Amino acid sequence: MSQLYSLCRKFYEKIFPQGRWYYWKDLTYFNNLGPILDIGCGHGLFIERSPDRIIGLDLNPNSIAICKRKGLNVIQGTCFCLPFEDSSIGGVYCSHLIEHLNLQDALRLVKEIDRVLRVGGRLVVKTPLPNPHFYDDPTHVKPYPPPAVIHLFGKRDGQDTLSIEVCGKYKVISISYDRGLLYEPLVTPSSNPKKFFVELILRAAAMFFAQFGIRRFKKVAYTIVLGKVGQQNLH
Secondary structure, eight states: OHHHHHHHHHHHHHHSOTTTTTSTTGGGGGTTOOOEEEETOTTOTTGGGOTTTEEEEESOHHHHHHHHHTTOOEEEOOTTSOSSOTTOEEEEEEESOGGGSOHHHHHHHHHHHHHHEEEEEEEEEEEEOSOTTGGGSTTOOOOOOHHHHHHHTTOOOSSOOOSOOOSSEEEEEEEEEEEOOSOOOSSOGGGOGGGHHHHHHHHHHHHHHHTTTOOOSSEEEEEEEEEEEETOOOO
16 A cells, blocks of 8 residues: 555646646746746746746745756845846746745745836736635735735825835736635645545546636635836725
8 A cells, every 4th residue: 555655646646736726827927027936946846838938036945955956046035135236137026025025024025026127127926815714724924905005015095004115116917716626625735644545536626627717716826916117006
């Protein structure tokens, strides 16, 4: 059983590698823009979409090592001090990072993104929406729904108590939402040996239907695309 399970697990992870379908369309947000900086690049799943255009940055040395074994262009560093010159980046990709930051750290991230992103560039933020399972990940600090991200990047009205104002102004280009799969196990099938085969079939079926837009109605995450337009008045 253990050998069969090990074989099936490898087969599952090859067919359903984490994030393959989740990131495939995101490169289209950066048409004719470059270079692109992937902040918190993890194992480089987004970088693999266009290795010649995308530079990855991550603090985790294990993630950096995995990316380098893939031959990807990555830098080990912190999102609070990006090793790039002012206005040197055409696109910034920030996937599932901001929810790991408290407000003050999020403001530091915003300031650094604004510093390196040139006018005319684009920022893409992907992050979970508030939901009952948000804190199942113990590293999640707080959710940032779309109005919060828009607010962080300068569209502020009335009495504002935030401590910084980013230099550039940003316009919302698009907001798209991710809906949950028809079946979402609490843990991945490959980490649940006793129920692996049942979980595998249910998970595979849910992913198959998702390719045709058949999902749950509940929104679980979103992608917001912001364009940097300099000092123009957006109101």
